[in-house]
Amino acid sequence: MCKHLFLISLAFSLFACGGKQTEQQSVAEVEPVEPEYPIAVPFEAGVGVEREMKLSDIADSVRYIPLETKDNCLIDFINSGTVVKTGKYWFVSSNTVLYQYTLDGKFIRTIGSRGGGPGQFNYFQQVDVNEDSGLVFMLTTSGKINVYNMETGKFLYDIKTPDRDPAQFAMLNDSLVATFMLNSSGQQKERIHISNPKCEILNTFYRSDLFEMKSGIRRLMMSGIDRYMFHYDGKVCYKEFYCDTLFVVTNDELQPRYIIDLGKYSIPLDCRMEVCDGDWKTYATVAAPYIRNQVIETDSLLFMPYNYWAGERTRHMVLYDKKAKECFSIPGGYIKNDFPGALPLRPATSLDKNLLLSVWEVEEIMKEAEKNPAVLDHPQLKKLTEDDNPVLMLVYLK
Template identity: 25%
Template sequence: MKIEGKVVIMCRIIACVLSLFLMLISCTEKIERVSKYPDLLNEAVDTIAYSQFVDSIKYIPLETTDACLIGNITDVEISEEHIFVLDLQMQTVWIFSRDGKYQGHVFHKGDAPGEYVNMCQFEYDESNRQIVILDLWTHSLLFYTLEGKYLKSIGLEISAFDFKILPSGGYVISLAGADNKEAGIYYLDASGKVVSQLVGRNQEHLIYMNSDWDLCSIKNEICFMAPNLDNEVYHFDGTELDTIQSFCMKPEIKHSYKGNVSLEHMEDFVRTRYIESEKWLFAAYWCAVFDLRYFLYSKAADEYLIGKYLKNDLDGVQCSGKTSMTKENTFLFWCAPEEDRNPILQILYLKK
């Protein structure tokens, strides 16, 4: 009995050791999956081809009429019934049907009640059928009907460059590109009051860099990869902030940026674009010395691509700009049309 008892004890010890060993392996694998070290210089190929990450392409020409001539596409959102085009040059949100037919627009630039001074982003609240416009100058959100009728305004407790409406209520706003101590990503309640700072900015990285957007949406979560000199990917559902991926980009940052600096001779890479879909992540990096690098990461394959150029090798139509739209595992780019015509949307259905 004593021998049998010793055997049982030994077996339990061995089982505990094996269990601990497996836990350590699991933790190690998790760390390896989370932490990656892409080298924007030494791993970059000349060209990333569409066929490496795109399954198919769909085009939607945006109708040109006497009442609708887009100055420049800044961002796009597609709902179940409509296409919305943010045009900062014209300070307008253009509205089209899903097949690109012009339906109307929202333009209320001014300083009177119900008007915005400097539109910098927008959202379509599909559940309430409202267009929400962010006014950079007055730090407020203005709400309009699809017909352009003004409904209300909400003052924000902190200024913002970008925002997203949380399905669970409230807003996520970005001030990540500012060169001050308030720079970061914030969670605001429905009245515009700050609930919490989700991510602050490294005080050594206060270079001013205002992108067209910092935030993306995937289902019920707001996604971001910010601030501009950091490369962690976060998801926020209104309750939990999760770090999904951490990219330790090479080469490492050489300089500190505690205030206004000129970008003309900048040696370090700064992120200028971020787009995230269900299966893919896209980022663009730029520095004055080495110019541009594109970074594409497949979540499913856990692999990345780095290149100096993007090339459409599927049908040869090159894009002229990108948007933050990523519904149903797509990227939405746009192509410049002939003169005096509106752009053409290029929907990239991404590989799974």
């Protein structure tokens, strides 16, 4: 009997030790591994690899926000790539009107107005905000940034920019500005200026891809979906179509974050629209094989909507899985939406690490409803009329 008791006691002792080991393993924390940048993204390989995907594969939920339609806020179009969201407001714009809405889509006010007086503008390119200071910054086409109070819409002051016609900008803080210049003349050496409120240039980042234009005429190719400078995860980022690298912008340097390997789809210098110098027939021929892509970053994926340079209207999209380190194409250029509402996803921008935005004109929603009447059964979409303002589609990723 003593022998049996000894065996039972020994077994209990071993079991207790095993339990302690298991407990220690369960509370052990694995330190997240910070990726080493820059990361090479195999875009070229992904173009030829199609993969079916449903929105529920990557998202938890979808929300639709119809922007309130009144006589004083009739929106002709939205620059979807530059929509801004804060903890309380939406800021959406055309090139001539900046609209401020609540998060549930109630109209508050327009900010600024057209004209030549203080706080006025002819056109503007982009807006940025600082929630901590409650400021709204508007890059105008007259070489200055108008600054407004976020809560009242009141004009406060303006900041001059070193270059008279920057294409886009981002605020590094309340006083330091990063402005991006397109090379529309072929000889624009300066790519990005870092400047202060006194218009003093603190740093300049240069480009080397210069060229001659026989006519001397400046030519631009821009659209409302373009994102040259934007914020992501507390960083200011920069990516232009003629450069395959996405950079983080600081006061002191451009830090390469992603190198998008376009391979054979990267447009050569002599095939650019500006280099063709207005010869659209030649441009349409020589630029046709090459790709113009956006890069929209989230916590787990890079979304890269693209089309071909020479006016091709078909929409395409490549995704990069950060964990698997691979690229693949989405058939048709849209991710099928299996949530209620059913509008497919082609993101315009990311609003934070796990939130995507797509902007839908009501006309486009009605076309989708012709193919799938269930679209208009959604509570947030069923009351839409053809004259209503656009709808914001928010996709909350897993």
